Amino acid sequence: MRADARRNREKIPTAAVRVFTAQGLDARMEHIAQEAGVGSATPYRNFPTREALVEAVYRNEVAQLRDAAPALRARTSPDEALRAIAATGGDPYGHSREMIRAAIASLMDACAAAGTIRTDITAADIAAALEGIALTSAGAGHRRQAERLPDLTLDGLSVRRP
Numbered sequence: 001m002r003a004d005a006r007r008n009r010e011k012i013p014t015a016a017v018r019v020f021t022a023q024g025l026d027a028r029m030e031h032i033a034q035e036a037g038v039g040s041a042t043p044y045r046n047f048p049t050r051e052a053l054v055e056a057v058y059r060n061e062v063a064q065l066r067d068a069a070p071a072l073r074a075r076t077s078p079d080e081a082l083r084a085i086a087a088t089g090g091d092p093y094g095h096s097r098e099m100i101r102a103a104i105a106s107l108m109d110a111c112a113a114a115g116t117i118r119t120d121i122t123a124a125d126i127a128a129a130l131e132g133i134a135l136t137s138a139g140a141g142h143r144r145q146a147e148r149l150p151d152l153t154l155d156g157l158s159v160r161r162p
Contacts, residue, residue: 009046011036013060016043016053025054062099069103078110079117079158086130086150101127117157129153 001009015036019027032053033040047053065085072081085107104123111117133149 008036008038008042011038012043012046012053013057016057017061020054020057025050029053066099066103069106073107073110077116078107078114079154082107082111082117083150083154086126086154097127100130111157116159118159121157126153126157 012032016027016032019032019035023031029043029050030040033043036042043053047056069081069085072084075081076084082104085103101123104126108117108121108123108126112119130150130153133146133153136146136149
């Protein structure tokens with residue numbers, strides 16, 4: 001792939017996030033192309049279906065989440081960093097599950113080292129809880145409850161001081 005074509009392809013998912021956020025998932029591809037500053041056919045050439053574009057957006061967002069873990073650890077306490085990652089939630093696709101678990105595991109290790117989280121819980125346990133939260137938030141009328149669930153889950157992981 002030519003360098004300019006690769007740059008154009010990389011612009012599309014970022015632009016799609018902005019357009020999908022403003023207009024919803026039914027936004028026109030032409031609006032995404034305009035936002036990305038590329039030709040109107042470029043999104044179609046790179047993402048043959050809307051689902052392919054949504055998946056690319058999701059992968060991009062998960063990669064940003066994964067990449068944010070070390071910076072969060074550097075800026076905040078480990079338990080605050082884990083809470084920030086957990087609050088982003090989402091319904092992970094199979095190919096993204098390992099990236100999410102790796103981010104969670106690194107933050108859980110830091111929390112365990114700081115003595116703020118139980119050590120008998122695994123990253124897979126947290127990932128499963130987050131998947132459940134995502135399923136809850138997808139249900140009609142459950143959004144408010146789902147917003148509380150990351151805090152409830154993480155509170156249950158905290159080390160209890162006598």
